[in-house]
Amino acid sequence: MQVRYNGGMARIDRIRRVIQVAMVILAALLFILIFFLVRQSMILRREQVLSARELWISNLLKRRGPPTQSDVVFVQAWMTFDYVNQLFGIPPDYLQHQLSISDPGYPHITISGYARHYNLNVAAFLADIDRALVGYLTPATSTRPGA
Amino acid sequence: MNEILAPLLSYVLLYKYVAIGLIVYTSAMILPLPTNAMLLAVGAFASQGYFNYWILVPLAVIANTLGDLTDYGLARYYGDWIVRVLRLQKLRFYAQLQEELRTDATVTVFITRFAGSLSPIAALFAGLVAVPLNTFFWPDLLGNIIEPGAAVTIGYAVGNYWSDFSSTFDLFAAIAATGILLFVLARIYHRMMKHHNLA
Numbered sequence: 612m613q614v615r616y617n618g619g620m621a622r623i624d625r626i627r628r629v630i631q632v633a634m635v636i637l638a639a640l641l642f643i644l645i646f647f648l649v650r651q652s653m654i655l656r657r658e659q660v661l662s663a664r665e666l667w668i669s670n671l672l673k674r675r676g677p678p679t680q681s682d683v684v685f686v687q688a689w690m691t692f693d694y695v696n697q698l699f700g701i702p703p704d705y706l707q708h709q710l711s712i713s714d715p716g717y718p719h720i721t722i723s724g725y726a727r728h729y730n731l732n733v734a735a736f737l738a739d740i741d742r743a744l745v746g747y748l749t750p751a752t753s754t755r756p757g758a
Numbered sequence: 759m760n761e762i763l764a765p766l767l768s769y770v771l772l773y774k775y776v777a778i779g780l781i782v783y784t785s786a787m788i789l790p791l792p793t794n795a796m797l798l799a800v801g802a803f804a805s806q807g808y809f810n811y812w813i814l815v816p817l818a819v820i821a822n823t824l825g826d827l828t829d830y831g832l833a834r835y836y837g838d839w840i841v842r843v844l845r846l847q848k849l850r851f852y853a854q855l856q857e858e859l860r861t862d863a864t865v866t867v868f869i870t871r872f873a874g875s876l877s878p879i880a881a882l883f884a885g886l887v888a889v890p891l892n893t894f895f896w897p898d899l900l901g902n903i904i905e906p907g908a909a910v911t912i913g914y915a916v917g918n919y920w921s922d923f924s925s926t927f928d929l930f931a932a933i934a935a936t937g938i939l940l941f942v943l944a945r946i947y948h949r950m951m952k953h954h955n956l957a
Contacts (some may be wrong), residue, residue, distance in 0.1 A: 623950065626850055630947045637940045644936060648929045655922060685918045689764040691771040697808055721768045 680748050683741045688726070688733050692718035695740070701747055709743040710736075763792050763924075767799055775813065779821045782906065786825025790875045794909045794931055795924035801913020802920040811914055818906035819899070826881040826898050833885025840886065854946045856887045863889040864897045866942065871901025873935035874928075 678699050686695055696703050696718055707717055714725060726736040769777040778800060785791040797818060804811040833840070846852045859866055863884065870880035884894050909927065913920045 622850065626854075627947065627950055629851075630943055630950075634940060634943050634947065637936055637943065641933065641936045641940060644929060644933045648926065648933065651926050651929060655926070682918065687764075689768045689771075691768070694771045694803070694808060698806055719772060721772070724768070 678748065680745050683744045683748070686722075686737065686740060686744065688723035688737055689721055691721050692725075695722075695744075699744055699748065701744070705747060706740065706743055709746070710739060763795050763799075766791065766796050770796065770800060771803075771808075774809070775817055778814070779817055782818050782821035783825045783828075786822045786878060786881075787828050788878050792924075792928070793906075794874070794927050797906055797909035798913035798916075798920045798924050798927060801910040801915075802917050803913075804910070805914045805917045811910065814910050815907050818910060819902050822902040822906055823895075823899050826877070826902070827895070829878050829881035830885040830889075830891075830894055830898075833882045834888060835885075837886045837888065851946075854950065855883065855942075857949065858942060858946050859883055859887045859889060862945070863893045867894055868897035868901045869934075869938050869941070871898065871905050872931070873938045874931035876935045876938065 682699070685698070690698075692706055692712075693703075695701075696706065703718055706712065712725070714720060714728070717725075722737060722740065723733050725731075726733045766781060770781070778796075781791060781796060782793055785793040800809060800814060801811070803809050804814055841847055867880065867884055867889070870877055873880070881894075881898070912923065912927070916923050
């Protein structure tokens with residue numbers, strides 16, 4: 612009876628030790644994660660992302676104005692043409708004509724998907740889109756329909 | 759950008775609300791998808807007028823809750839069989855975990871909603887130890903209103919800069935998960951010590 616009791620106590624002690632070790636590891640992990648979080652927020656502050664975000668929010672509150680040429684950097688390969696058209700407020704057929712797109716799926720197709728399907732270099736195709744957008748958004752260049 | 763996130767966002771832009779609902783549901787069930795980062799992005803899309811914020815938030819909440827309820831329901835239905843097959847009833851730690859979940863089910867269910875990948879595990883455990891449906895559902899729903907709601911709202915607020923904030927959001931989720939694990943273990947340890955001292 613005493614042996615069984617001692618065996619049970621030993622098992623509880625073992626579980627307790629395992630929990631203690633797990634708690635120490637988790638506490639260390641928590642400390643490391645908090646360190647990374649602080650570092651991340653310092654990076655965001657240093658790279659002025661936070662101030663840019665504040666500017667964005669104030670613009671949003673003031674009913675954000677039309678996109679500018681600097682917004683072209685936000686275009687990514689995973690985006691669809693439909694989204695890019697809406698993001699920059701351009702007519703749906705503008706990019707289609709500028710880039711000679713004849714795919715029937717346009718504009719509901721991703722930039723990377725289109726480039727891969729027609730064996731185009733994704734980065735080069737993205738650069739073409741950027742140029743077309745800059746052309747549309749530059750006031751001096753009258754590429755806008757009716758401009 | 760994350761290798762998984764980019765195709766997810768493509769699907770979201772192509773299939774819109776259906777894709778968002780399916781991704782959030784499967785992620786809430788079991789798949790470790792970067793849902794928070796996706797919701798940040800979707801919030802940003804909403805700020806650009808591509809999605810409706812007032813449809814997004816309820817959709818994310820409902821899909822998340824349904825995913826959790828599926829886990830809970832499956833574990834509750836097959837719980838006895840799983841416990842028997844894995845012989846969990848013989849594990850003392852399982853007994854402690856069971857006691858912890860049953861005693862403080864409301865708090866445990868609620869706080870684990872903020873723990874990212876831990877969330878489906880907590881839902882499965884809640885079903886496994888037969889936490890009553892009402893005790894599971896309401897804290898789960900409340901947590902699910904706060905978490906995806908916060909992700910979509912932050913995305914809406916930061917707009918085009920959402921990707922700069924996604925790693926910060928992931929770090930927050932990881933800190934929450936670690937903190938919650940630590941909290942649960944500390945409570946189990948405390949309970950064991952109390953039993954031990956009483957014995």
